[in-house]
Amino acid sequence: NAGVTQTPKFQVLKTGQSMTLQCAQDMNHEYMSWYRQDPGMGLRLIHYSVGAGITDQGEVPNGYNVSRSTTEDFPLRLLSAAPSQTSVYFCASSLGTGGTEAFFGQGTRLTVV
Amino acid sequence: GNSVTQMEGPVTLSEEAFLTINCTYTATGYPSLFWYVQYPGEGLQLLLKATKADDKGSNKGFEATYRKETTSFHLEKGSVQVSDSAVYFCALSDRTGTASKLTFGTGTRLQVTL
Numbered sequence: 483n484a485g486v487t488q489t490p491k492f493q494v495l496k497t498g499q500s501m502t503l504q505c506a507q508d509m510n511h512e513y514m515s516w517y518r519q520d521p522g523m524g525l526r527l528i529h530y531s532v533g534a535g536i537t538d539q540g541e542v543p544n545g546y547n548v549s550r551s552t553t554e555d556f557p558l559r560l561l562s563a564a565p566s567q568t569s570v571y572f573c574a575s576s577l578g579t580g581g582t583e584a585f586f587g588q589g590t591r592l593t594v595v
Numbered sequence: 596g597n598s599v600t601q602m603e604g605p606v607t608l609s610e611e612a613f614l615t616i617n618c619t620y621t622a623t624g625y626p627s628l629f630w631y632v633q634y635p636g637e638g639l640q641l642l643l644k645a646t647k648a649d650d651k652g653s654n655k656g657f658e659a660t661y662r663k664e665t666t667s668f669h670l671e672k673g674s675v676q677v678s679d680s681a682v683y684f685c686a687l688s689d690r691t692g693t694a695s696k697l698t699f700g701t702g703t704r705l706q707v708t709l
Contacts (some may be wrong), residue, residue: 486638515697524599524700524701524702525639525699527697530696572638572639589638
């Protein structure tokens with residue numbers, strides 16, 4: 483089982499460049515989300531989606547865009563990268579509400595110079 | 596809003612020692628509580644969960660009890676192994692929201708030595 487697949491695993495960007503972090507899941511989960519992980523801050527929610535065509539902002543959405551055209555895919559776009567966006571990014575998916583388990587990808591380590 | 600506070604690390608223990616990692620939470624509704632573990636170079640994976648007060652989650656020798664009166668969900672293991680070295684995250688999901696909106700603590704790094 484592939485689960486949640488993120489690409490790329492590592493990326494270095496120059497300030498002002500744009501890029502898309504890819505996330506795909508093969509579990510037919512309705513709920514998908516993006517987090518960033520920074521030292522001493524745990525994981526913070528960037529954007530999430532409760533189904534195809536529906537997205538919403540999380541705790542730290544500025545500088546990021548998302549779309550959800552299919553159930554499987556949930557890409558995260560950085561329109562103009564900044565050094566403050568240097569972080570490890572995780573995509574997650576889950577079946578539903580409340581006590582269901584979230585499945586995480588292996589992460590993308592992004593450095594903006 | 597929701598928040599999770601867990602003890603700062605790193606925690607360094609000898610193999611077979613007893614482990615406790617404290618976690619307390621603040622939530623407006625009736626949250627579900629989770630412990631996730633992150634091994635080096637990997638994503639997070641669910642270790643255990645509890646969905647209502649007094650529930651005990653357990654897995655791989657780890658356990659945690661949902662204590663509503665103290666708003667706590669402390670992680671314990673009776674005898675740690677070197678293979679338990681990882682970062683442990685306490686998290687909650689508000690039952691009025693969606694599982695996508697997990698609120699995490701800052702993580703506690705555990706290092707187990709021989």
